[in-house]
Amino acid sequence: xxEITNLHTSYGKTPILRDVDVRVDEGEIVGIMGKNGVGxxxxxxxxxxxxxxxxxxxxxxxxxxxxxxxxxxxxxGIGYIPQGRDVFPELTVEENLRMGETINExxxxxxxxxxxxxxxxxxxxxxxxxxxMSGGQQQMLAIGRALIGNPDLLLLDxxxxxxxxxxxxxxxxxxxxVNEELGTTILFVEQNLHVVQNLAERCYAxxxxxxxxxxxxDRLESREAVTEYLAV
Amino acid sequence: xxxxxxxxxGFEFVEVFAFIVLATVGLAVIFGMMxxxxxxxxxxxxxxxxxxxFAFAAGLPLPLAMLTGVVITAVFGLVxxxxxxxxxxxxxxxxxxxxxGISLVMIQLVRIAFGNSAPGVGIPFGQLPVVDGPVYYLVxxxxxxxxxxxxxxxxxxxxxxxxxxxTMQDExxxxxxxxxxxxxxxxxxxxxxxxxxxxxxxxxxxxxxTPEYGTGFLVExxxxxxxxxxxxxxxTILASGFLGSVNAAFTNLAGTFMGQVAMLVAAIVAxxxxxxxxxxxxxxxxxxxxxxx
Numbered sequence: 246x247x248e249i250t251n252l253h254t255s256y257g258k259t260p261i262l263r264d265v266d267v268r269v270d271e272g273e274i275v276g277i278m279g280k281n282g283v284g285x286x287x288x289x290x291x292x293x294x295x296x297x298x299x300x301x302x303x304x305x306x307x308x309x310x311x312x313x314x315x316x317x318x319x320x321x322g323i324g325y326i327p328q329g330r331d332v333f334p335e336l337t338v339e340e341n342l343r344m345g346e347t348i349n350e351x352x353x354x355x356x357x358x359x360x361x362x363x364x365x366x367x368x369x370x371x372x373x374x375x376x377x378m379s380g381g382q383q384q385m386l387a388i389g390r391a392l393i394g395n396p397d398l399l400l401l402d403x404x405x406x407x408x409x410x411x412x413x414x415x416x417x418x419x420x421x422x423v424n425e426e427l428g429t430t431i432l433f434v435e436q437n438l439h440v441v442q443n444l445a446e447r448c449y450a451x452x453x454x455x456x457x458x459x460x461x462x463d464r465l466e467s468r469e470a471v472t473e474y475l476a477v
Numbered sequence: 478x479x480x481x482x483x484x485x486x487g488f489e490f491v492e493v494f495a496f497i498v499l500a501t502v503g504l505a506v507i508f509g510m511m512x513x514x515x516x517x518x519x520x521x522x523x524x525x526x527x528x529x530x531f532a533f534a535a536g537l538p539l540p541l542a543m544l545t546g547v548v549i550t551a552v553f554g555l556v557x558x559x560x561x562x563x564x565x566x567x568x569x570x571x572x573x574x575x576x577x578g579i580s581l582v583m584i585q586l587v588r589i590a591f592g593n594s595a596p597g598v599g600i601p602f603g604q605l606p607v608v609d610g611p612v613y614y615l616v617x618x619x620x621x622x623x624x625x626x627x628x629x630x631x632x633x634x635x636x637x638x639x640x641x642x643x644t645m646q647d648e649x650x651x652x653x654x655x656x657x658x659x660x661x662x663x664x665x666x667x668x669x670x671x672x673x674x675x676x677x678x679x680x681x682x683x684x685x686x687t688p689e690y691g692t693g694f695l696v697e698x699x700x701x702x703x704x705x706x707x708x709x710x711x712x713t714i715l716a717s718g719f720l721g722s723v724n725a726a727f728t729n730l731a732g733t734f735m736g737q738v739a740m741l742v743a744a745i746v747a748x749x750x751x752x753x754x755x756x757x758x759x760x761x762x763x764x765x766x767x768x769x770x
Contacts, residue, residue, distance in 0.1 A: 319655035331650040347655030
């Protein structure tokens with residue numbers, strides 16, 4: 246589904262990612278964990294196409310997309326949920342969801358009712374401006390917005406950031422449900438121990454811009470193995 | 478007598494309101510949606526007027542000549558956006574200097590190419606029976622209301638409108654949702670340009686067309702955009718209504734010159750009291766109301 250090979254990325258002249266190799270198979274939930282400032286967000290932005298690769302390749306669904314702009318990658322089927330949600334604050338909840346319809350041109354869109362089934366609060370607040378909702382509700386909206394387009398790959402940048410712990414558990418459960426029921430492949434970056442252990446089937450560890458380890462489900466169960474790469 | 482005065486005031490208001498709305502909407506779309514202060518706005522209006530008057534002189538019926546004016550101005554705007562304006566997004570001062578330069582160059586080019594005046598277009602529809610003024614001003618007012626309604630429908634109800642507003646709020650996120658934001662900016666600039674051309678075309682029958690034609694619209698357009706605030710449609714309606722009322726009242730009492738002076742004084746007071754415009758004040762009021770609940 247997604248194959249990142251020898252990826253190098255930089256901000257101006259400052260290199261951030263070096264020689265990154267990541268592979269995500271269809272239907273998997275894969276995490277990328279690491280502390281603050283190690284290149285997690287940079288990696289996600291490079292995958293969706295908001296940052297250019299200096300070197301290396303990104304292949305999605307068998308096609309090379311390394312030089313494609315972000316809008317083209319979204320239309321191919323990558324749904325992106327940015328860090329801090331980045332909902333459109335002055336659009337209503339329903340208008341925000343409508344924005345997701347552009348994602349994945351080849352699949353039909355999900356029915357709004359299906360998204361409301363995952364996140365009932367969105368239906369209750371469909372006419373409300375998104376900027377007036379709580380952090381947790383905005384996170385649900387950001388996920389719902391990406392889901393409307395029925396993406397093949399859901400890309401999440403720290404879904405737990407700025408969200409209260411009880412809501413984080415709900416969001417984690419919802420993402421598992423999406424993966425099971427819709428078959429959506431999920432790649433997320435995270436530094437929250439709970440989310441990494443409960444959501445990921447497999448996880449890469451990133452440090453100083455490079456992948457330093459890969460943990461399977463057995464090692465993910467061990468708190469010590471995971472916390473080694475997180476600021477816990 | 479009072480009835481006639483009231484009718485005169487109403488007619489004056491309708492005339493000024495339509496003028497401010499039509500002069501402003503193109504500028505308001507480009508500024509409100511894209512953050513570009515287009516100092517060449519008057520010259521976009523000029524393009525619309527010249528294209529209309531020459532198309533009319535070439536034998537096209539007036540509505541078709543006006544449509545030609547709108548299309549040529551929209552295409553002109555699209556070309557300008559493609560080669561110059563798109564490099565200026567997020568650079569407010571640079572965009573002002575560049576569009577001012579474009580304005581100066583265009584005025585001189587028009588003077589060189591067409592001389593100091595263009596062929597006239599007669600005012601259609603004749604005179605009103607009771608009030609001293611042409612029927613055409615009522616047509617302009619109807620069109621102004623139609624333009625506002627059309628813009629509201631476009632930006633509030635269509636996919637294009639939702640995507641355009643999303644792009645203006647957060648371009649990066651809109652792009653990552655699959656929106657071709659470059660095309661969105663281009664289309665929005667084209668719409669703003671076309672609306673400016675529409676103003677030029679509509680006023681071609683009632684104003685003398687010279688290379689400085691566009692400057693006759695600039696004061697009202699910029700004052701209305703600033704007084705209206707960031708919301709394109711609501712800001713334009715409220716500012717046009719407010720400024721139009723002041724202008725019409727003082728024009729009736731003391732003549733056209735005093736009407737203009739009173740409108741500008743009212744604008745200065747409004748900007749002093751509402752730095753973010755009328756819609757900024759309304760937004761603050763709504764926010765405070767929400768917090769106090």
